Every structure is written in structure tokens, then in C-alpha cells.
Amino acid sequence: MRPSRTSYPLSWRLMDAVEAIAASVWPRSFSAAVPWLMLMPAAVLVGLLVLGLWDMADGSFRTLDTATFLPSDDYSLANYDRAFTEKLFFTVASRSLIGSLIVTAITLVFAFPYSYVMVRTRSAALRKFLLIALFLPFFIGQVVRAYGWLIILGSQGMVNEALGLVGVAPIRLLYNYPAVLFGLVQYMLPFAVLMLAPALTAIPEEMESAAGSLGANWVRTFIHVVLPLAKPGFIGAGLVVMTLSLTDFAIPAILGGGSQDFIANAIYDQFFRTSDQGMGATLALLLVAVGSIMVGVVFALFGAGTLAMGRSK
Amino acid sequence: MVFDGVHAVRDATFDLERGRFLTILGPSGSGKTTLLRMIAGFGRPTSGEVFINGLAVGSVPPHRRSIGMVFQKLALFPHMTAAENVAFPLRMRRFDARTIPDRVHRYLDLVKLGKLGDRRIHELSGGQQQRVAIARALVFEPDLLLLDEPLAALDRKLREEMQLEFRRIQRELDVTTINVTHDQREALVVSDEIIVMDHGRIQQKARPEATYRQPKNAFVANFIGVTNFIDGVVASVDGDLIAFERSGLAGRPGNGFRPAAGVSARGALRAEQIRIGGGRETLGDVDTVFGGTVTDAIFEGERVVYEVAVPDLGGTTLRVFDHDPVAHNQHDVGSTVALGWNVKDVLVFGD
Numbered sequence: 039m040r041p042s043r044t045s046y047p048l049s050w051r052l053m054d055a056v057e058a059i060a061a062s063v064w065p066r067s068f069s070a071a072v073p074w075l076m077l078m079p080a081a082v083l084v085g086l087l088v089l090g091l092w093d094m095a096d097g098s099f100r101t102l103d104t105a106t107f108l109p110s111d112d113y114s115l116a117n118y119d120r121a122f123t124e125k126l127f128f129t130v131a132s133r134s135l136i137g138s139l140i141v142t143a144i145t146l147v148f149a150f151p152y153s154y155v156m157v158r159t160r161s162a163a164l165r166k167f168l169l170i171a172l173f174l175p176f177f178i179g180q181v182v183r184a185y186g187w188l189i190i191l192g193s194q195g196m197v198n199e200a201l202g203l204v205g206v207a208p209i210r211l212l213y214n215y216p217a218v219l220f221g222l223v224q225y226m227l228p229f230a231v232l233m234l235a236p237a238l239t240a241i242p243e244e245m246e247s248a249a250g251s252l253g254a255n256w257v258r259t260f261i262h263v264v265l266p267l268a269k270p271g272f273i274g275a276g277l278v279v280m281t282l283s284l285t286d287f288a289i290p291a292i293l294g295g296g297s298q299d300f301i302a303n304a305i306y307d308q309f310f311r312t313s314d315q316g317m318g319a320t321l322a323l324l325l326v327a328v329g330s331i332m333v334g335v336v337f338a339l340f341g342a343g344t345l346a347m348g349r350s351k
Numbered sequence: 352m353v354f355d356g357v358h359a360v361r362d363a364t365f366d367l368e369r370g371r372f373l374t375i376l377g378p379s380g381s382g383k384t385t386l387l388r389m390i391a392g393f394g395r396p397t398s399g400e401v402f403i404n405g406l407a408v409g410s411v412p413p414h415r416r417s418i419g420m421v422f423q424k425l426a427l428f429p430h431m432t433a434a435e436n437v438a439f440p441l442r443m444r445r446f447d448a449r450t451i452p453d454r455v456h457r458y459l460d461l462v463k464l465g466k467l468g469d470r471r472i473h474e475l476s477g478g479q480q481q482r483v484a485i486a487r488a489l490v491f492e493p494d495l496l497l498l499d500e501p502l503a504a505l506d507r508k509l510r511e512e513m514q515l516e517f518r519r520i521q522r523e524l525d526v527t528t529i530n531v532t533h534d535q536r537e538a539l540v541v542s543d544e545i546i547v548m549d550h551g552r553i554q555q556k557a558r559p560e561a562t563y564r565q566p567k568n569a570f571v572a573n574f575i576g577v578t579n580f581i582d583g584v585v586a587s588v589d590g591d592l593i594a595f596e597r598s599g600l601a602g603r604p605g606n607g608f609r610p611a612a613g614v615s616a617r618g619a620l621r622a623e624q625i626r627i628g629g630g631r632e633t634l635g636d637v638d639t640v641f642g643g644t645v646t647d648a649i650f651e652g653e654r655v656v657y658e659v660a661v662p663d664l665g666g667t668t669l670r671v672f673d674h675d676p677v678a679h680n681q682h683d684v685g686s687t688v689a690l691g692w693n694v695k696d697v698l699v700f701g702d
Contacts, residue, residue, distance in 0.1 A: 247393055248426035250413040251497075252487065253443035262439070266430045 091326070098319040102312075109316055117320035127304065127321070133215070134300040135328070138284035141222045145279050146272060148223065149230035153271075154264075156231070157238045172228045180225060184292035187221055188212065213295035221289040226282060230275040237271020237343075238264075273343025277336055281329050301325045360385045360551045364399075367529065367544070372521050374530045374538040377548035378574065383531045384499060386548070390529065391497055392416050403494055414443070419488030419526075420497040424504070425480055427472045433483045434459065434468030440491045458486040461520065478509050485520060496521070498530040502537065514540050535575045539563065547571045567606045569617060569700040577622040579669045581697075585610045593699045597664060599639060602697030616699050624696040625671045627657055627682065628689050637691030643669070645682050655681055659690060 064072075100109035101116045121127050156168040175183060190196050191211040198208040211217060241264065249259040287302035294300075299307075301321060308318030360382040367373050375383040388394045390401055392413035400409050408416055419440075427436050437455045446454070459468050462482035472480060481501060488496060498517065502510045518541045521528050532538055538545050539559045547554040547562065547570070555567040566572035569580065583595035588610065594601045595618070602618045610616050626634045634640065643659040646668060657671040669690060682688050 242424060242426065244422050244424055244426040245428065247391075247413070248420070248422055248428075249439075249443075250393070251391055251416075251418060251420040252440035253414050253491065254439075255412075255414050258443060262443075263428060267428075 091323070094319040094322055097316050098323055100316045102314040102316055107313060117316050118324075120317065121320050121324060130299050130301055130304045131324075131328075133298065134284055134290075134302075137215070137219055137222070137300065138280050141219055141226060141283040142276050142280045144219070144223050145226045145230045146234075146276055149227055149234050149275060150268075150272075152227070153231045153234040153238055157235055158243070172231055175224075176228055180288045181292065183225065184221060184289050187217075187224075187293060191217065212293060213297055215294075215298055217293045218290050218298045218300075221293040222283045222286060225286075225289060226279045229282065230279050233275035233278055234268070234271040237268050237274070241267045269340065270343035273336060273340050274345045277333055277343070277345060280332060280336075284329055284332070285325060360389070360396075362552050363548070365546060365553060365556055367527060369527050370525045371543045372518070372528045372530065372541060373544045373546065374532060374542040375546045375548055376532060376535060376538040376574070378533055381548040382551035383533075383548050385551075387497055387499055387529065387531045390495070391418055391420050417491075417494040418497060419491065419493035419495070420499065421481075421484045421488045421501040423499045423501060425484040425501060427480060427483055427487070429472050431472070432468065433464060433470050433472065433475060433479075436472065436483055437468075437486045437490050440487060444491050446491070454490060458490040461489075461523070462486045462516075477505060478513065481505070481513055482516070485517070489520070489524060489526065492526075494527065496526050496528040498528065498532075500532050502532070503534070510534075510537070511540075517541055539575075547574060549574070565606070566619070566698065569605075569619060572605070572619040572698065572700070577670055577672070579620045579622060579625070579667075581618040581620065581664055581667055581669075582702075583616065583618065585612055585614050585616050585699075587612055592694065599641070600664070600697075601639070601694045602699040603695055605698035605700045608699055608701055610699070610701065615702055617702060618697040618699050620669070620692060620697050622656070622670045623672045623674075624692050625669060626691045627659070627671045627673050628691070629682070629686075631689045631691070634689060634691035638693050639697075640689055640691045642687065642689055645684050645686050645688055648681060648684055650681070657682065657688075659688060661690065 097109060098117055099113040099115070100111070101114060102108075103110050152168065152172075156165055156172075159165050159168075178186075188195070192198070193208050193210065193212075195211070197211060201207075201209065245263055245267065246259055249263045250256075254262060284300075285302055286300060287306065290298050290300040291303055291306075294303075302325070305318050305321045305325070308314045308321060363382070363386055375386060377383045385394065389396050392408065392411060395409060400407050402408070403416070403418075428439065431439065434455050437458055438451050441451045441454065442448075455468070456465070459465050462485050464479060464482050464486065467475065467479060470479075472483070475483065484501060502513050505513060514537050517528075517530070521541075530537075530541060539562075542559055544556060545559055545562045546556045549570050555562060555571045557565070557567075562571065563575055566575065572578045573580070581595075581600065583597050583600060586594045586596045588594075591603045592601055593604060593608075593610065593616070595616075600618065602620075605619065608616070626637060628634045631640050641661045641663050643661040645657055646660050647656075647658040649656040653674065655673045655675065657673060658668050659671055660666055660668050671690065
């Protein structure tokens, strides 16, 4: 009698065939090399990045020859000197740094209650709604979203129209620092929520009940139990939000209207407006350095949070 | 308490004297944890009220009640040391800060963890974590201690050790305690009183011996101990003797059961009350004897558990414990044996 379909389903037979083909292409004796083979594509990508960085490092030591508009042949530290002394670059750098810190703080404050409710609610419908509300803006690109804010916040936008109805003169809501920060917070919120939610899921509800039975009201439960236990999530979310907003381009460009440039905008200008590739490369490398130092400081102070991988102790 | 239209707990009125150790025993889904959570204040009864020291506490939130609770998964705070965990309720309940270290030390001593206060929770063994949880629940001298199956996850040896520890600490502090478990052995070992719950209702509330020896109904008889049920039809009732239509089978009423003749009923008989032997003469002084065939014999070390099919009881299979301290012989599967017991050990319940 033939074995019945249920005891050996078709999908198993297909897998058998695939395995047989795989075995003829990649004999079993090579199997130790399989993990390395799978690592190859990622290694190639990272390798290309390193190559690009090397090339930029080379470029950053060459100044722009204003006569020929070509990079100079000899190496000098002139670009770095300019980056550290010219007021424009200092303004842009401090604006981006302070901005990213403010955005991180505000985003974490907003993201925590959102993810807490999302994780703890007993209503599956509410959880789904919160998830969809979070992901929907994700599908709309950053640039489109920024233009959306132009429509809403512009001098003839919806907000000013509504204000006009109650007799308030139009307010300039766009092309200033708060507008950029607002746009960034709105853009970063989903990232922060998605990084916080797993950390909150990992806190057993029993912990909060226990704190309650031991005499802590909800505020003290939050301060003494939930917050310390959610620390890894805050660190992970904070790092992601901070690095992403420090290096953001589209939102400062569109909502800042050219007056609120972040470092990425300055780099863009150097590469594509003034065609000073050396200066652009210098700024780009400095941005990489500043970002890495900030991440390193956070790691050193608080540990790596949810970004710490491998086996836990 | 009603969940999605299902009563998790109803008709669960009971009272508990100060200083007593009560165990709520029941299968999973019997409503025992729901009942405990309502006492702790984590869920409000749909109707009814919880009184502590004569005061209604239904609308008092958990952190304002004076109740210490040891949770199923302990819920120790991993970001604190053992001593900080024990100090936590004192800080939250605003005890005088100067007395806190001393008191924490005293309670760590009570649970025999005097030297381990500085350890983090993950540096402690399972049993030590249990002890921290007990100390933390008791350190603020609550009116009531609740235990939500904290021993369920431990291995048997440690569990039995901790049961005795709970008993010792409870006696030492004389703290009123309510323990929830599905482990009948634990209930019998630790409690002054046992409440057996099923389907959200209290089936019986009694001392451990009474729960075991005088179960109020077939559920309790079945849930505690290993009980054989023999179904039959009542032939006659004569005082405290209920005779079944099957010849030779009789018992005494369980919980005052007074059936009329012709009513179907079931006799409950503990596995340890049945004697087993090769022939009737080996059974000693018994007043009921049936013959049967061994269908299974399980060697458990201190005893052998037999399953014996009895044709004269309609093929009912009876479970029999044989502790046999003398002969060390075992009846093989398939062999013919005699089973004997006394009428007074058969409790008769209605269907």
C-alpha cells in the first residue's frame, strides 16, 4: 500500500527534492562553510561601506582648487581647520546636536505611554488600532510627510485657517527650529515605540501587581519598578532616535526651508552646491565620529540596552 | 466575579479566624486564584464584599490594604538586591527610615538568609528566592498573608522543604494566611483548614483530617487522595448501613446521604483502604471480599499500586495501594487476587 498523503505530505516530498539538489550542488562535506557563506552578502555590503569611507577619508585631506574646481593633489588639514573654526559649521553642528537631544527626550516621553498602553491593554482591538496608527505613517515616505506638514502648517494651511476663524492673525508655524523638531519627533515616534514595546513586554505584569501589594501606588510603581526595568528599552530607543535625528536630511530641509540646516544638509551643500568634495567628506567623517562618540558614551554610561546582543548572563 | 459572562467565582462565602492557615485547594479553572486576587484587591467582585478585621475593603486599592502576597512567579525585583527587595514595602509604606535596616535584617534572619542580603536576585537559588519573597511579603507585618501557588514551579524535594518552612514561619509570626494550590499534599501538610473549590463554588471547608476522612461530596472525595468509585443501585437503607443491589457491597452514608431504595448511587473507597492478597485467608479482618484479576502493577518504591478488574462489580477496575512491609512479594499482571475492605470505609454519595 502506498503511504497516505497525510502521513507524508507533498510539502515534505518537495523539501526532499530541494535537499537532494542542494546536496549535489553543495556536498555535505562543505557544510561547515555554510554559515560563512551566508555571512558573505552582509560582509560584502559592509566592506563596500568601509571602502567608501576610506575614499572619503582620502578626499577630506584635499582642498578645492578654486581655479580648476578640482581637488588638490597634495594633502593638508585645511578642511578640518575650516570645519572647526568657521562659524557656519559650528552653528549647524550645535543645532543638529542639541536638536537630536531634544527630539530624543520628547520622543521617549511620548513613546512610553503609547507603547505601555499598546503592550498592556486587554483589548485586542485597541492594540491593533495603535499598531496600525503607528505603521500607517511608516508607509508614507519622509519627504511626502514633510510636504504634508507644509500643507497643514503653512501660512494658508489648515491650522492658520482654523485660527483665522476665531480671529487670530496667521502665525508663522514653518521654517523655524520648533517646526523641524516637531517634524522629527513625529517621524521618530514609531521607531521609539517599536524599540520600547519589547522591553515593556518583558516586564511581567505580576511585577506591577507585586509593587501594588507591597504598598506602592501607580506613580511609585512606575518610578521604582517599571522605569528601571524598562531601562534597556529606553537606551535602545534613545540611541536609535538620537542617531537618526542627528543625521536626518529631509525634515530640516523641507520644514526648515533652508534656514534650519542640520549637518546632513551642510554636507549636501558642499557636495552638490559648491562642489567642494573635500569639505563634504570632512563634514561627513566628522558626523560619523560625533555619532559614534555619542553612542559610545551612552554605552559606557548605561550599557547597550536592548541593542546588547548575544547570550545574557 | 464574572469574566466574559462566565462566573469564575460565585457563592464563595467563608470566614477565617485570625492566625489560622487556610488553603484554598482546587483544580485549575476552579476560581481559586480569582478569589485570592479579589482578596488582594486586584479584581473587584461583581457582587459581594471582602472584610478584613471586620472592615469592608472592596473599594480599597491593593496598596492601601495591609496584605502581603507571595506571587506565583515570585515577582521579585531583579534590579534590586535581596535586602532592597525586602526593604521595598517598608519604603513604600513610609516606615521610619532608621528602623528599616534593622527590620530587614530581622526578617532575612527569619527566612534563614541572614548573610545573603547583598546578593542580586539572579544570584540566588530557587529556594533562596522563595525565602526572599516570603520575607518581602511579611516584613511590614500585614494583617493577612496570601500565597498564590508560589511552590508550583519547584522540584518535589524543595517544595516539601518549603511547605514546612511556610508552616514554621506562619506559626512563628502567627500571621493569618491564605494559600492557594492545586497540590492536595501541600494542602494537607500546611493547613489548619482547607477549602476545596470547583467551578467557582466552595465544595467543602474543613480541617485537613476531616476533608480527607469525611469528604462532603464525590468531587472532594475524588480530588483528595486516590479514590475508587463503585456505581450501583441502592437496595436497602438500614440506619447507617446502605446496601447495594450487588451482593456483598455496602457502605455508610457520606455527608448524611439518605437515599431511597432503587436510587442509583456511588460508593467511594480509598485505594489504601483495600487489602490485596493471593487468597481470602491472607486478608485478615475484613467484612467485604471480592475476587479480581490484576491488570497493572506499578512499583513506586514504598508501595505497589495495583489495578484490579473485579467481574462481580461489573468489571470495575479498582486501584489498590499495597505497602506490604513484610512479605515483599508482588502479584503479577494476570494473576487472580482477593480484595478486601470494611463497609465503614465505603462512603456512599448520590450521582
